[in-house]
Amino acid sequence: LYDKPCGRFAESDFCRMNEQLALPGSKLFYRDVRLGLLGGGQLGRMILRSALDLNVHVRVLDPDPNAPCARFADEFTVGDFRNFDTVLAFGQGCDVLTIEIEDVNVEALQVLAQQGVQVFPSAEAISTIQDKGLQKRWLAQRGFPTAAFEWVADTTDLHALFGPGPFGEAPEWHFPSVLKLRRGGFDGRGVQLLRSENDLQLAWDAPCILEQKVDIVRELAVVVARNTYGETASYPTVEMEFNPEANLVEFLFSPSSLSPELEAQAQQLARSVAEQLNLVGTLAVELFLTTSGQLLVNELAPRVHNSGHHTLGASHTSQFEQHLRAVLGLPLGSTGLKLPAVMVNVLGAPGHSGPVVYRGIEEVLRLPGLRVHLYGKTETRPFRKMGHLTVLAATLAEAKAIARQAQQLLRVEAD
Amino acid sequence: LYDKPCGRFAESDFCRMNEQLALPGSKLFYRDVRLGLLGGGQLGRMILRSALDLNVHVRVLDPDPNAPCARFADEFTVGDFRNFDTVLAFGQGCDVLTIEIEDVNVEALQVLAQQGVQVFPSAEAISTIQDKGLQKRWLAQRGFPTAAFEWVADTTDLHALFGPGPFGEAPEWHFPSVLKLRRGGFDGRGVQLLRSENDLQLAWDAPCILEQKVDIVRELAVVVARNTYGETASYPTVEMEFNPEANLVEFLFSPSSLSPELEAQAQQLARSVAEQLNLVGTLAVELFLTTSGQLLVNELAPRVHNSGHHTLGASHTSQFEQHLRAVLGLPLGSTGLKLPAVMVNVLGAPGHSGPVVYRGIEEVLRLPGLRVHLYGKTETRPFRKMGHLTVLAATLAEAKAIARQAQQLLRVEAD
Numbered sequence: 001l002y003d004k005p006c007g008r009f010a011e012s013d014f015c016r017m018n019e020q021l022a023l024p025g026s027k028l029f030y031r032d033v034r035l036g037l038l039g040g041g042q043l044g045r046m047i048l049r050s051a052l053d054l055n056v057h058v059r060v061l062d063p064d065p066n067a068p069c070a071r072f073a074d075e076f077t078v079g080d081f082r083n084f085d086t087v088l089a090f091g092q093g094c095d096v097l098t099i100e101i102e103d104v105n106v107e108a109l110q111v112l113a114q115q116g117v118q119v120f121p122s123a124e125a126i127s128t129i130q131d132k133g134l135q136k137r138w139l140a141q142r143g144f145p146t147a148a149f150e151w152v153a154d155t156t157d158l159h160a161l162f163g164p165g166p167f168g169e170a171p172e173w174h175f176p177s178v179l180k181l182r183r184g185g186f187d188g189r190g191v192q193l194l195r196s197e198n199d200l201q202l203a204w205d206a207p208c209i210l211e212q213k214v215d216i217v218r219e220l221a222v223v224v225a226r227n228t229y230g231e232t233a234s235y236p237t238v239e240m241e242f243n244p245e246a247n248l249v250e251f252l253f254s255p256s257s258l259s260p261e262l263e264a265q266a267q268q269l270a271r272s273v274a275e276q277l278n279l280v281g282t283l284a285v286e287l288f289l290t291t292s293g294q295l296l297v298n299e300l301a302p303r304v305h306n307s308g309h310h311t312l313g314a315s316h317t318s319q320f321e322q323h324l325r326a327v328l329g330l331p332l333g334s335t336g337l338k339l340p341a342v343m344v345n346v347l348g349a350p351g352h353s354g355p356v357v358y359r360g361i362e363e364v365l366r367l368p369g370l371r372v373h374l375y376g377k378t379e380t381r382p383f384r385k386m387g388h389l390t391v392l393a394a395t396l397a398e399a400k401a402i403a404r405q406a407q408q409l410l411r412v413e414a415d
Numbered sequence: 416l417y418d419k420p421c422g423r424f425a426e427s428d429f430c431r432m433n434e435q436l437a438l439p440g441s442k443l444f445y446r447d448v449r450l451g452l453l454g455g456g457q458l459g460r461m462i463l464r465s466a467l468d469l470n471v472h473v474r475v476l477d478p479d480p481n482a483p484c485a486r487f488a489d490e491f492t493v494g495d496f497r498n499f500d501t502v503l504a505f506g507q508g509c510d511v512l513t514i515e516i517e518d519v520n521v522e523a524l525q526v527l528a529q530q531g532v533q534v535f536p537s538a539e540a541i542s543t544i545q546d547k548g549l550q551k552r553w554l555a556q557r558g559f560p561t562a563a564f565e566w567v568a569d570t571t572d573l574h575a576l577f578g579p580g581p582f583g584e585a586p587e588w589h590f591p592s593v594l595k596l597r598r599g600g601f602d603g604r605g606v607q608l609l610r611s612e613n614d615l616q617l618a619w620d621a622p623c624i625l626e627q628k629v630d631i632v633r634e635l636a637v638v639v640a641r642n643t644y645g646e647t648a649s650y651p652t653v654e655m656e657f658n659p660e661a662n663l664v665e666f667l668f669s670p671s672s673l674s675p676e677l678e679a680q681a682q683q684l685a686r687s688v689a690e691q692l693n694l695v696g697t698l699a700v701e702l703f704l705t706t707s708g709q710l711l712v713n714e715l716a717p718r719v720h721n722s723g724h725h726t727l728g729a730s731h732t733s734q735f736e737q738h739l740r741a742v743l744g745l746p747l748g749s750t751g752l753k754l755p756a757v758m759v760n761v762l763g764a765p766g767h768s769g770p771v772v773y774r775g776i777e778e779v780l781r782l783p784g785l786r787v788h789l790y791g792k793t794e795t796r797p798f799r800k801m802g803h804l805t806v807l808a809a810t811l812a813e814a815k816a817i818a819r820q821a822q823q824l825l826r827v828e829a830d
Contacts (some may be wrong), residue, residue, distance in 0.1 A: 049464055052487065055789045071489055072467065313728075316784045316807060331781040338753040338807060366746040369731045374470045392731060392753060 006097045024332075034059060036117075037092030037347070038081040040069030042375035042385065043304050043320075046312060047074050047100060050321035061090045063165065068376045075169060081318040084108045084399040091117050098327045102130045102302055103184065120228070120280040120327040128277065129302045131404045132207050133182040139297055142276055144269065146297045147288075148212040152179075162200065177205055214296060218254055218289040219249075221307035222270035224324040225282045225332055232271045233322065233332040235315060237263055237287075238307045241400070242350035251344045251403050252307055254337060255395060256312070258289070265295055273300065282323040284308065306345065311390050313371055314341035339369075342403040346372075346387035346412060348380035354414030356380035363409045367402050369393045384413050431751065448743070449474060451509030451532075453496040454516035455484030457664075457790035457800065458719050458735075461727060462488050462515060465736035471743065476505045483791045491626055499523045503586040513696060513742045517545045517717055535695040535742040536717045543692065544717045548597040548624050554712055557691055559684070560701075561712045562628040567594075570620045577615065579711040593626040605635050607675070629711060633704040634664075634721035636672055637685035640697045640747055647686045648737065648747040652678055652702075652729060653722045653758075659828050666759045666818050667722055668811060669729070669752060673704070680710055688715065697738040721760065724803050728786055729756035755811040759807070761787075761802035761827060763795035767777065769829030771795035778824045782817050784808050 003191025011092045033056065037044050040062030048069060051058045060073040063080045070076050077084040081101065087108035088107070091097045097109070097120040109123035129135050139146045175197070181190035181204055192202050193213070219242075224234040235361040239256035240249045258266060267379070270285040277283070284305030286298040308319035319324070325332055354376060365372060374387035389406055393399035448471065452459050455477030463484060466473045475488035480497045485491050486741065494501040504522035506512045511533040512524070524538035544550050554561045565588070567573045576588040590612070596605035596619055607617050608628070634657075639649040654671035655664045673681060685700040692698070699720030701713040722732035725800070732748025740747055763771070770793060780787060789802035804821050808814035 045467065049467060052460065052464060052791070053786070053788045055791050072487055074486055316786070321786075325780065331777060333780065333786070334783045336784070362746060365740065365748065369733070369751070371468070371736075371748070373468045376467070376470050408820045 001227075012024040029329075030374055033057065033096065034094050035324075035328070036061070037069075037073075037095040037101045038066035038087065038090075038104045040064070040076065041100060042068050042074065042377075042387075043100040044069040045072065045375060046309075046318070046320045047304065047323060050324055053321065054324060054328075056324060059090070059094060061086070062092060066378070070103070071376075088112065089121075092396040095118065096120065096327055098323070099126065099303055102126055104131070106411050118327075121283075122280070124145055125277045125279045126249075126324060129300050131182050132180050132299070133207065135300055136209055136211075139273075139300075144273060144297050145194060145294060147178075147214045149181075149257065151211045152208050152210050154207070155200070155203050158203050158208070158210065159200065160298075161210060162197070175199075176213040178213050179211050180211060182207045182209060196343055202266075206227070207328075214288060215291040216292055217291055218257070220258070220266060220287040220289060221252075221305070222266050222269040222285045222287065223282060223308035223311070224274045224285065225319070225325040225326045226274045226279050227332055228280050230275075231332055232268050232274055233335050234267050234339055235308060235311060235335045237266045238310070241342075250407065251342050251400070253340070253342045254310060255340065255396070255402065262289070262295065269297065273297065277302075281326050282308075282319055306385075306388075309373075310341040310343040310390050312337075312373065313390050314338055316377065316394055339394065340394040340399050342391045342396070342399040344389040344391075344403050344407055345385055346374070346389060346410065348382050348384040348386055348412050350382045352412070352414040353381050354379060356386060357413055357415045358386075359411040359413055360409040364389070364406045367391070367406055369399070370402060370406060380412050418686045446662040447530075448472065448510050449508065450739075450743070451476065451512040452484075452488075453502065453505075453512070453514045455479070455482035455488065455491065456515060457483045458515040458800075460790060461724075461733070461735045461788075462719065462738060465733060465739055467636060468736065469739060470482055474505070474509060476501070481793070484793075485756055490513055496520065503527065510536065513738070514541065514718055517541055519545075533742075534699075537693065537695070540692045540694045541717055542737045544722045546594050546597050547714070548622065550712070551624055551626075553692075554688075554715075559688060559712050560709060562593075562629045565625045566597075567623050567625050569622070569648060570615070570618050573623070573625065574615065576625060577612070581602045588625060590614075591624070591628040593628050595626060597622045598626060607757040629703060630706040631703040632706055633672070634713075635673070635681060635702040635704060635710075636667075636720070637681050637702065638697060638720055638723035638726070638734050639685040639700065639702045639742045640691045640734070641686075641689045641694050642693050642741040643744040644748055646688075646747055647689055648750050649682050649685050650723060650726060650734070650750045651752055652681045653725070656757075660796055665822065666757050666815070667725065668755070668815065669725060670755065670811070675687050676702070677708075677710065684710060684712065685708070688712065692717075697723075697734055721800075722741065722802075724788075725756040725758040725805050726750075727788065728805050729753055729807055753821050754807040754809065755814050757806045757811070757814040759806075759818050759822055760800055761804060761825065763797050763799040763801055763827050767827070767829040768796050769794060772828055772830045773801075774822040774826040774828055779804070779821045782806070784814070784819060785821060795827050795829055821829050 016342045035058050037060045040060040045068040057074045059075040060069045065078045074164045081104045084105050087105045106123040106127040109119045111120045128138050133151050136149045147326045176195045179192045207286040219240040221238045225311045226232045236254050237256040238252050238254045241251050245249045274283045284301040288296045288298050304323050306320045312318040371390050391402045446607050450473050452475045460483040472489045474490040475484045476492045480493050483571040496519045502520045506527040521538040521542040524534045528534045536623050543553050546723045548566050551564045591610045594607045634655040636653045641647045650670050652671040653667050656666050658665045689698045697719045699716040703713050705713045719734045727733040784807045786805050806814045806817045
């Protein structure tokens with residue numbers, strides 16, 4: 001692949017990109033390439049850490065002047081990445097433009113790409129993913145396994161699907177089903193389980209997708225990176241551990257408990273999605289394993305992702321450095337795990353809003369093989385992502401035990 | 416130790432420090448503690464990365480407005496850390512003050528400590544180490560094994576030691592010996608091997624120590640951290656690999672090839688030096704293994720150190736995070752290695768000065784298990800430290816082979 005960097009996309013932007021950036025004597029590594037980043041949250045903050053190592057100059061756009069990236073970017077611009085004019089003006093000062101959030105103005109990205117700014121991932125890939133309706137249709141059309149679904153424009157559509165047909169036909173859809181907002185859902189918001197007729201009153205009167213509720217035994221994710229040469233590298237599958245009592249995700253761990261066959265299938269699926277999207281950058285592919293043993297694609301995110309946080313420390317190359325390598329026309333790094341890893345999100349405690357205090361953190365810092373990553377947010381809110389912990393150990397069982405201890409010790413409360 | 420944090424030093428500053436910072440409801444972790452850092456080079460830059468994870472607010476003082484820390488510190492002050500008034504003014508705005516270089520104004524640190532600023536390591540520890548004459552005397556007085564030495568004030572003293580005594584006694588010192596400047600030596604500068612009478616003309620006419628040249632089989636280093644509670648944690652010994660042809664250090668690796676007995680002895684030695692110095696922070700203890708199988712202390716550095724760079728990625732807790740934990744009154748983290756590691760310094764090529772270009776870096780980035788850390792310096796000079804590489808692999812032999820490949824591929828030249 002490296003010998004023929006432009007072979008596969010000879011006529012595409014990828015080729016031009018690499019002529020410009022990756023040849024010997026390039027401007028990379030000594031701060032002359034300006035990388036623009038839309039979004040200045042914790043994901044951006046972790047990208048900035050990696051940018052340090054590669055001497056990459058990063059400009060960040062975020063509406064919040066106190067965003068996690070605000071103090072650490074080479075340049076920080078306060079502005080709305082959803083606004084056409086703002087993104088256009090910001091992007092025109094950049095050589096390469098990328099994202100840490102998918103909810104950005106894609107029309108501006110299209111114009112910028114036409115103007116010669118290297119935009120990764122492409123506006124097409126982002127717009128396909130940022131609308132869950134388009135995303136599901138794209139997956140289904142390409143033959144990727146995914147739960148059956150239907151587009152609904154509003155609650156009228158929704159009621160019609162659960163009611164009898166115009167000629168008295170039996171209803172097409174049955175409870176339970178899952179309703180998802182096509183746009184703007186995030187961190188579990190915008191998803192509603194419809195268990196019965198009664199739950200229809202919880203439905204949004206907005207464009208949604210109605211999804212078949214599948215019986216699953218595991219929730220999984222694969223993070224895959226793809227660079228401007230079309231080279232892909234995927235990380236070992238991550239699995240979510242649920243607390244059986246609370247039915248909540250307790251933590252994520254890797255390697256997963258998948259059989260070697262299913263692991264290979266998950267990796268192949270993720271790489272294939274990235275390739276068919278022609279994606280340059282990082283892609284998180286969330287998967288379900290059904291009770292019948294089938295892997296289904298649940299959702300995509302065209303960026304570094306929570307399910308890859310453990311790669312910071314656990315993997316030879318973190319997803320954050322990998323993303324930079326991918327969009328800057330560099331070879332991808334090793335994705336192997338150094339040791340089994342568990343990742344725990346540090347979430348704001350329910351009922352607490354205000355200046356944050358991390359109770360029990362000293363005790364947590366004493367746990368072996370544990371690292372704390374805080375995101376620099378001064379205010380906590382219920383379930384707000386304030387940081388994460390990673391535990392590495394010789395065995396996964398050991399890492400899980402330490403992660404459970406940490407969860408019991410740490411409470412993110414308002415002062 | 417944790418149950419009685421103040422037990423051992425009940426009347427000391429350590430106790431007050433922790434009452435102030437480490438108790439529940441402390442100001443740590445949400446950016447209300449201002450940590451001052453004297454020196455803004457690459458060591459500081461890697462400390463800043465770790466400060467991000469713990470939400471620590473860092474102010475940096477360095478004379479160079481383009482120092483590696485300049486863009487990434489919360490606050491960056493241009494000024495000379497060797498100047499009394501500058502350090503005093505800078506330190507008065509800090510809750511805790513630490514260093515990334517030992518050549519700082521210790522008189523100002525003494526005054527600041529009296530004024531209630533928490534200064535770690537102490538002015539006493541820094542001043543003992545920054546003068547190699549005092550450092551050697553301190554080691555010898557405490558009974559630490561170290562090569563025989565003598566203080567010399569100038570070249571007159573030096574000639575006297577190699578000449579006959581006033582009553583015709585045989586000379587006290589013989590060639591070969593090693594002459595070291597007491598102050599200001601760095602990275603091999605300030606050290607002169609005296610092979611014969613002829614080499615005396617290379618001697619500095621300044622305060623030096625004359626050291627016995629010992630026959631050594633290995634050069635080693637142990638990095639140890641000690642926190643405000645007096646808890647110590649040391650990293651597995653690092654060994655230097657020499658190129659037999661060029662007789663130059665090729666790279667550092669860990670774990671070392673020491674026998675378990677010698678490894679334990681090296682660890683004990685390093686911890687004991689840190690304890691007897693009453694040091695809070697990080698200490699690098701450079702060691703020789705002599706042909707007779709004895710470990711000698713060569714030199715001390717009261718700070719994070721080049722021989723601990725592999726800990727960033729190879730260890731559960733990097734030396735940089737460990738240093739922060741130590742000076743901020745936090746528990747120390749695990750020092751175990753995730754995998755065998757090799758560290759290679761990325762040095763400016765001889766004969767090249769000017770804007771830097773990293774030739775071959777794309778090929779280096781393709782090597783498995785390898786990470787590149789550049790320091791953000793725009794200009795290269797012969798042998799200037801521009802960055803470092805770390806290689807992790809399942810076996811040390813594999814990591815060494817990859818490191819050798821990297822060294823052959825990478826050339827740091829002027830554009």
